[in-house]
Amino acid sequence: MRYRTTPWFFLTPFLLAFTAFFIAPVGYAIYLSLFIKKRVGFGPAQNVFGGLENYVRAFQDTAFLQSLGNILLFLAIQVPLMILVATAMALILDSVKKGFAQKFFRTAFYLPYTVPGVIAGLLWGYLYSKNLSPLNQITGLNTDFLSSSILLFSIGNIVTWTWTGYNMITLYAALQNIPGDIYEAARIDGASNWNVTRYVKLPLLRPALTLTGIFSVIGTMQIFSEPFVLRPLGYVPDNITPNTYLYLAVARDGNFGYGAALAIIMAVLTLILSSFFLRNVRGETA
Amino acid sequence: MKKLVLSLSALLLAGSALAADPVFPKGPSNKITLEVWSWVPGLDKTVTAFEKAYPNIKIKILNLGGGPATYTKLQTAIKAGAGAPDVAQVEYGFLPAFADTGGLADLSKYGANDYKKYFVPWTWGQVSPDGKAVYAIPQDTGPFAMVYRDDLLKKYSIAAPKTWADYAKAAATVKAKSNGAVKFGNFYATFAPWFMALAWADGGQFFKRDGDGWVQTLNNPAAKKSLNYWNTMIKKGEVGTLAGFSADYWNAAGAGKLATNMEAAWGPGGYAGSLGTKSAGMWRVAPLPQWTAGGTIKSGNWGGSSNVVTTQSKNPQAATLFALWLNLSTTAITADWNNGGLFPASDAGLSLPALAVTSKNPSKFFGGQNISAVYAQASRGVNVNFEWAPWFPFVNDNYTKQIDRMLKGQLTPDQALDAWQAESLAYAKQNGFTVK
Numbered sequence: 001m002r003y004r005t006t007p008w009f010f011l012t013p014f015l016l017a018f019t020a021f022f023i024a025p026v027g028y029a030i031y032l033s034l035f036i037k038k039r040v041g042f043g044p045a046q047n048v049f050g051g052l053e054n055y056v057r058a059f060q061d062t063a064f065l066q067s068l069g070n071i072l073l074f075l076a077i078q079v080p081l082m083i084l085v086a087t088a089m090a091l092i093l094d095s096v097k098k099g100f101a102q103k104f105f106r107t108a109f110y111l112p113y114t115v116p117g118v119i120a121g122l123l124w125g126y127l128y129s130k131n132l133s134p135l136n137q138i139t140g141l142n143t144d145f146l147s148s149s150i151l152l153f154s155i156g157n158i159v160t161w162t163w164t165g166y167n168m169i170t171l172y173a174a175l176q177n178i179p180g181d182i183y184e185a186a187r188i189d190g191a192s193n194w195n196v197t198r199y200v201k202l203p204l205l206r207p208a209l210t211l212t213g214i215f216s217v218i219g220t221m222q223i224f225s226e227p228f229v230l231r232p233l234g235y236v237p238d239n240i241t242p243n244t245y246l247y248l249a250v251a252r253d254g255n256f257g258y259g260a261a262l263a264i265i266m267a268v269l270t271l272i273l274s275s276f277f278l279r280n281v282r283g284e285t286a
Numbered sequence: 287m288k289k290l291v292l293s294l295s296a297l298l299l300a301g302s303a304l305a306a307d308p309v310f311p312k313g314p315s316n317k318i319t320l321e322v323w324s325w326v327p328g329l330d331k332t333v334t335a336f337e338k339a340y341p342n343i344k345i346k347i348l349n350l351g352g353g354p355a356t357y358t359k360l361q362t363a364i365k366a367g368a369g370a371p372d373v374a375q376v377e378y379g380f381l382p383a384f385a386d387t388g389g390l391a392d393l394s395k396y397g398a399n400d401y402k403k404y405f406v407p408w409t410w411g412q413v414s415p416d417g418k419a420v421y422a423i424p425q426d427t428g429p430f431a432m433v434y435r436d437d438l439l440k441k442y443s444i445a446a447p448k449t450w451a452d453y454a455k456a457a458a459t460v461k462a463k464s465n466g467a468v469k470f471g472n473f474y475a476t477f478a479p480w481f482m483a484l485a486w487a488d489g490g491q492f493f494k495r496d497g498d499g500w501v502q503t504l505n506n507p508a509a510k511k512s513l514n515y516w517n518t519m520i521k522k523g524e525v526g527t528l529a530g531f532s533a534d535y536w537n538a539a540g541a542g543k544l545a546t547n548m549e550a551a552w553g554p555g556g557y558a559g560s561l562g563t564k565s566a567g568m569w570r571v572a573p574l575p576q577w578t579a580g581g582t583i584k585s586g587n588w589g590g591s592s593n594v595v596t597t598q599s600k601n602p603q604a605a606t607l608f609a610l611w612l613n614l615s616t617t618a619i620t621a622d623w624n625n626g627g628l629f630p631a632s633d634a635g636l637s638l639p640a641l642a643v644t645s646k647n648p649s650k651f652f653g654g655q656n657i658s659a660v661y662a663q664a665s666r667g668v669n670v671n672f673e674w675a676p677w678f679p680f681v682n683d684n685y686t687k688q689i690d691r692m693l694k695g696q697l698t699p700d701q702a703l704d705a706w707q708a709e710s711l712a713y714a715k716q717n718g719f720t721v722k
Contacts, residue, residue, distance in 0.1 A: 232532070234529055254386075
């Protein structure tokens with residue numbers, strides 16, 4: 001009997017915190033999502049039990065569905081591009097001679113990640129402003145990077161700028177962990193640089209690539225601060241990402257029930273997407 | 287003789303009391319602390335005078351950094367039922383949305399209606415739309431006038447336009463003479479209240495209470511007339527569409543690439559602060575151009591705030607007292623004008639000597655012109671019956687969407703306003719409002 005209670009005793013601090021800060025908020029969000037706003041005349045709105053009405057509304061809400069479309073498009077373009085660039089940078093850093101230059105570039109690539117998302121948004125907001133942008137002054141063009149038709153790509157650029165270095169460091173660390181004797185064996189077998197990369201480094205990098213991929217998928221689903229910081233500079237659609245849309249439902253419209261329902265839907269979707277991603281990547285190795 | 291001196295001094299006392307502050311309600315007999323959420327610059331210094339006058343009340347100021355941040359936190363605190371301040375700053379347009387949460391105290395219970403007569407009439411209409419319940423005490427206002435670069439107008443030999451017809455003519459002249467390098471005006475494409483103030487000046491009405499529900503007319507004739515007017519000049523390249531308060535905007539304004547703009551009474555303070563020495567002394571303020579020449583100047587209002595008291599306040603009576611003092615006492619009005627260029631909602635405040643000081647900013651930046659006189663005139667010409675609706679925060683964002691489509695040429699101005707009306711109406715209905 002003693003053996004059975006002891007583990008629980010040690011687990012208590014974790015379980016308490018886990019319940020208070022994870023289970024309880026999620027449970028409360030699910031509870032909130034079951035209420036809808038009803039009103040009569042000029043009086044304040046009443047929250048009444050609406051069952052799954054908020055969920056039904058979400059799947060009929062074209063603005064919300066559009067935001068999902070936006071984020072899937074973003075996912076399909078930005079994530080592969082970013083991981084490709086991060087992998088290339090990690091491979092280059094791994095293969096050049098260690099010294100000042102290698103250290104310098106390693107730090108330089110990583111540096112953008114240390115800039116908080118909101119600050120990055122403000123910084124890029126300035127670089128994107130039509131008449132002051134150094135990008136426009138150098139190229140002589142007059143591109144409006146904040147125009148609503150290309151805004152998603154401008155945000156993709158900010159996200160890539162921020163996160164490529166972070167992913168690069170993860171991949172670089174994984175490359176550093178590959179034992180030297182594997183390279184030695186490959187060289188003895190007469191493998192060229194390209195073959196070492198293609199048949200040794202990349203396959204051994206797969207777990208790290210899976211990890212960065214998963215994190216990127218989850219991170220993409222959560223994009224919020226970049227579009228939000230750009231809002232004062234021009235027209236940023238409410239539903240540019242699902243998170244801005246659900247934030248506005250709560251913070252602007254005061255519709256906590258609908259916001260909670262959208263948040264639950266997003267959580268489930270993220271789960272589905274990441275497990276889909278995981279299964280496909282793992283499937284190849286098996 | 288002694289009698290005469292006594293009565294004279296009594297008269298003087300009475301006289302100064304009349305000219306200065308109204309009689310405020312009594313303070314509490316026990317020690318209390320009031321929490322205030324406000325983004326008025328320098329408010330912490332202003333309230334020390336209040337604490338001196340009411341030693342039992344301590345004021346704790348929290349500056350959350352502007353409207354949106356404050357509203358988010360207030361919305362959450364009201365929903366949570368705890369954590370809301372006693373007093374909070376809320377802009378007029380967002381007031382009905384907060385009244386709708388049920389989290390605002392009705393100040394008529396604490397004698398607020400007795401102070402109605404001390405405020406500029408239209409501001410009371412904003413805080414008490416039905417004339418009974420009072421949801422806030424008016425703080426500052428943003429009556430509309432035109433700021434312009436005197437040097438540029440002289441360079442192109444143009445007089446400050448008095449009518450919109452003159453304005454359009456001047457815009458064409460400046461474009462031709464500067465080869466398009468100088469924009470005559472700027473259309474703030476992301477500020478719905480800016481545009482609404484233009485229509486407001488022309489008698490436009492966007493929301494109205496009707497029986498048990500609302501009538502929403504975002505596509506009213508005044509709005510259509512105004513938007514068509516501006517869109518024509520935008521398409522011709524006579525008027526720009528730079529985002530307000532952006533680096534781009536200040537750069538153009540300081541570099542002489544922009545000749546005029548329509549700004550609220552709190553605007554000139556921002557010009558003085560953001561432009562610093564750039565183009566200092568070259569700006570002037572003139573009344574808002576009118577649709578018909580002659581007659582009284584009609585104006586609209588952009589922005590300005592009120593002070594609400596929340597139902598969570600344990601001392602609503604003292605909180606009301608503070609809100610009244612903050613917006614009616616000479617001390618507070620003077621400090622708010624000097625620290626942040628806040629233009630008072632108090633009627634007596636409009637003729638306060640401090641506002642007419644021309645050796646200090648913002649008047650100093652405007653070439654020493656007594657700009658508050660222009661804005662005081664504008665404030666008295668603002669339509670009293672202008673109402674907002676609880677779903678205005680959505681309407682505010684949806685405007686930006688429709689204008690974006692208009693500027694891209696996908697919609698005509700009329701279609702943009704019709705779409706604004708239709709989408710906002712659908713939203714309001716979906717959220718349970720009785721509205722047509």
